Amino acid sequence: MMRTLLVRGLLAGLVAGVLATGFAYFFGEPSVDAAIAIEEAGTSAHSHEHSEPADAGHSHGDEEAVVSRGTQSTIGLLTGVGAYALAVGGLFAIAFAVLHGRVGALRPRLTSALLAASGFVVVVLVPFLKYPANPPAVGQSGTIGDRTNLYFAFVALSLAVALISVGVGNALAGRLGAWRGGLLAMGGYVVVMAVAAGLMPVIDEVPDGFPGSTLWTFRTASLATQLVLWTALGLTFGALAERVLRPGAAPAPAEAAAARAGQ
């Protein structure tokens, strides 16, 4: 059973990855290109000195570029987003298997949709509100270590608080009912994360003169790419899991009518 669900998680991840790549290509790439043009023009006051050894071969320009822009924005984008979606799809299947039938008594496709919505909020949206995505040319190369640590620390904290909230909410639901228990748990998550976000350091490295509209389009495209990915994952996996876990369930009206007509 678990193996079947895992395979379906990867399949749903693949579908989600392809859709999210398509979205990112049409809506995200223009602002990435615009940001790279700004980076290369060097118009901003911010100096993009490559101080770190890991950054030595880093260049967005065509000259001495290890990977061309054409590759980065097509095959590279598909590989990056696709691999991420596959990995998330696998983890999603595991989380679904643990939650299904234990937290709530919803049918598979509802559990899957709720898990995807929660996953998007906990893993993407809440971290994004504190440490938003940045296009090229935003962010000093010297602080990449700190920025990476803070970002992943916040994601990890968000996941941990969400897990505790699910446990507490599940226990409360037994006493107060599912609606109240669930709302209290979500409220607890929001309060804890708001306090944590208030206490953690601020990162603001947008260089002077960087166009606000480019930053806005990049960040909304980034968030929407993740939204496409998690939505597709939750709905696709839900449909696939429904077939495994409810094989004898009442067929959809159209199928039932077709079956009757065929007899």
Added chain:
Amino acid sequence: MSQASVATPRPVQPRIPLREIAPWAIFAGVLALLVLFFVSTEAGAVELFGTNGLIHEFVHDGRHLLAFPCH
């Protein structure tokens, strides 16, 4: 006709035993974290595999658009 009201049990969803999930969770968890590391961080903040920045360059756009700190 008092029996009619008893005939609607609360729907119960099948549970997958945790003992069955555990080995798959470890297997998939390790693989997924490795993949996520390559997509999100390799040759950005740290470089563990001596890829000379190639991975970073290749998944560069995805890393930016998936909201990871890239460089």
